[in-house]
Amino acid sequence: MDANNFDCIVLGAGIQGSYTAYHLAKNKKKTLLVEQFVLPHSRGSSHGHTRIIRKAYQQDYYTRMMSECYQLWAQLEKEANVEIYRNTGMLVVGKEDCSAFRSLRGTLLRNNIPMEVLSPEQFASRFPSVRLPPGESAVIDKTAGVLHADRALKAIQDLFRGLGGVIHDGEKVVDFTPGSPITMTTNSGMYHAQSLVITAGPWAKSVLARTGLQLPLQVLRINVCYWKERIPGTYGIGRHFPCFIGVKQHGAKHDIYGLPSNEYPGLMKICYHSGSETEPDERDRQTSQEDIAILSSFVSKSFPGLDPTPAVVEQCMYTVTPDSDFILDQHPSHSNIIIGAGFSGHGFKLAPVVGKILCELALGKTPSFDLSPFRITRFQPLLKSAL
Numbered sequence: 001m002d003a004n005n006f007d008c009i010v011l012g013a014g015i016q017g018s019y020t021a022y023h024l025a026k027n028k029k030k031t032l033l034v035e036q037f038v039l040p041h042s043r044g045s046s047h048g049h050t051r052i053i054r055k056a057y058q059q060d061y062y063t064r065m066m067s068e069c070y071q072l073w074a075q076l077e078k079e080a081n082v083e084i085y086r087n088t089g090m091l092v093v094g095k096e097d098c099s100a101f102r103s104l105r106g107t108l109l110r111n112n113i114p115m116e117v118l119s120p121e122q123f124a125s126r127f128p129s130v131r132l133p134p135g136e137s138a139v140i141d142k143t144a145g146v147l148h149a150d151r152a153l154k155a156i157q158d159l160f161r162g163l164g165g166v167i168h169d170g171e172k173v174v175d176f177t178p179g180s181p182i183t184m185t186t187n188s189g190m191y192h193a194q195s196l197v198i199t200a201g202p203w204a205k206s207v208l209a210r211t212g213l214q215l216p217l218q219v220l221r222i223n224v225c226y227w228k229e230r231i232p233g234t235y236g237i238g239r240h241f242p243c244f245i246g247v248k249q250h251g252a253k254h255d256i257y258g259l260p261s262n263e264y265p266g267l268m269k270i271c272y273h274s275g276s277e278t279e280p281d282e283r284d285r286q287t288s289q290e291d292i293a294i295l296s297s298f299v300s301k302s303f304p305g306l307d308p309t310p311a312v313v314e315q316c317m318y319t320v321t322p323d324s325d326f327i328l329d330q331h332p333s334h335s336n337i338i339i340g341a342g343f344s345g346h347g348f349k350l351a352p353v354v355g356k357i358l359c360e361l362a363l364g365k366t367p368s369f370d371l372s373p374f375r376i377t378r379f380q381p382l383l384k385s386a387l
């Protein structure tokens with residue numbers, strides 16, 4: 001078999017593409033994973049030390065997918081012999097009359113997820129360093145915690161290589177011709193494969209536009225802010241401080257979320273679940289600070305033990321769909337082109353199952369989960385191309 005012929009090519013080595021490639025290699029498929037940047041890199045959506053993992057979701061289908069994700073993350077830890085998940089629990093705080101807050105709590109209850117409902121008195125005694133605004137309620141998702149993201153990405157790529165998978169990094173896909181096989185051209189070679197999985201993160205829209213498919217994806221630049229503890233360790237992972245999601249608190253349009261201080265000692269990560277629109281290659285030209293102003297006000301009201309000016313600001317990108325649900329589907333005109341896109345700022349924890357589903361689609365197997373929430377046809381009225 002020619003060295004440039006593969007069963008499957010995966011375009012994009014973020015967490016979704018890397019997990020897909022791993023599942024394909026486990027299925028004994030000759031797989032090429034192509035990445036435009038030299039690995040590891042910090043120009044997409046999967047870099048950084050930490051991500052939240054949780055079962056608390058508004059929709060049952062994500063909570064159900066998470067059960068298998070926890071098993072697959074544990075399997076990765078075992079196979080790679082690295083710690084990836086750390087249980088911390090996660091506080092969900094919001095108003096009783098907020099439907100998103102009630103849905104999160106309802107999903108936990110309905111699915112028998114280990115959880116706790118805290119009265120304002122219990123909250124004050126358990127979390128004296130956090131102010132719960134009057135009229136707000138809190139629950140804890142006890143399954144939640146922190147994923148060590150950079151470590152996870154490296155681990156899955158190493159395992160993929162160990163299974164005989166091929167990674168070409170620093171190689172940008174510049175063109176591909178649908179067909180059987182598909183022909184893919186990069187800035188340094190030409191390859192053929194029976195199927196192609198596109199997991200291009202913020203570049204998905206422009207990559208797919210080459211096939212005439214215009215997906216309603218919006219790329220947002222996210223300021224990843226770290227805030228200095230006045231007394232180091234107050235909100236520390238070592239003191240079992242949990243992750244949190246503040247559901248539209250203090251009138252904010254979007255959620256605010258945080259992770260205990262860990263990767264940068266004495267600094268707690270608190271971010272806004274939205275940002276400013278950008279082109280992925282222009283990320284650093286976007287300098288809006290609107291979200292930081294919202295966060296500063298939130299920190300001074302709710303986290304009195306933090307200095308309300310961020311000590312470190314890093315950047316990352318979300319690729320969001322109109323309904324914040326993922327796109328996991330076949331290309332409408334080319335069934336051997338599979339699309340994983342639009343992870344809308346919450347896809348990392350789900351990557352083990354996303355990778356499994358994309359692998360199943362690439363191999364023409366029946367997917368293990370109901371994909372109706374993730375189908376491209378839900379955007380039919382928005383799509384410009386003829387499906």
Ligand SMILES: Cc1cc2nc3c(=O)[nH]c(=O)nc-3n(C[C@H](O)[C@H](O)[C@H](O)COP(=O)(O)OP(=O)(O)OC[C@H]3O[C@@H](n4cnc5c(N)ncnc54)[C@H](O)[C@@H]3O)c2cc1C
Pocket residue numbers: 011012013014015016017034035036037043044045046047050051052053171172173174199200201202203204207222224271316317318340341343344345346347348349350
């Ligand atoms: C600040 C922030 C906080 C987040 N918090 C959480 C969280 O707490 N929990 C959670 O579960 N999720 C979270 N997420 C979301 C999660 O990180 C993303 O959903 C996930 O990383 C998306 O991965 P991806 O593989 O789709 O994209 P990416 O990581 O961007 O990967 C796509 C890759 O494709 C490559 N590529 C693109 N075009 C080409 C080309 N033409 N040729 C070759 N390569 C190409 C890119 O270079 C890139 O490496 C967060 C995201 C951000 C930004």
Ligand SMILES: O=C(O)[C@@H]1CCCCN1
Pocket residue numbers: 052053054245255256257273345346347
């Ligand atoms: O996926 C998550 O768990 C977080 C929740 C808050 C926003 C960012 N993503």
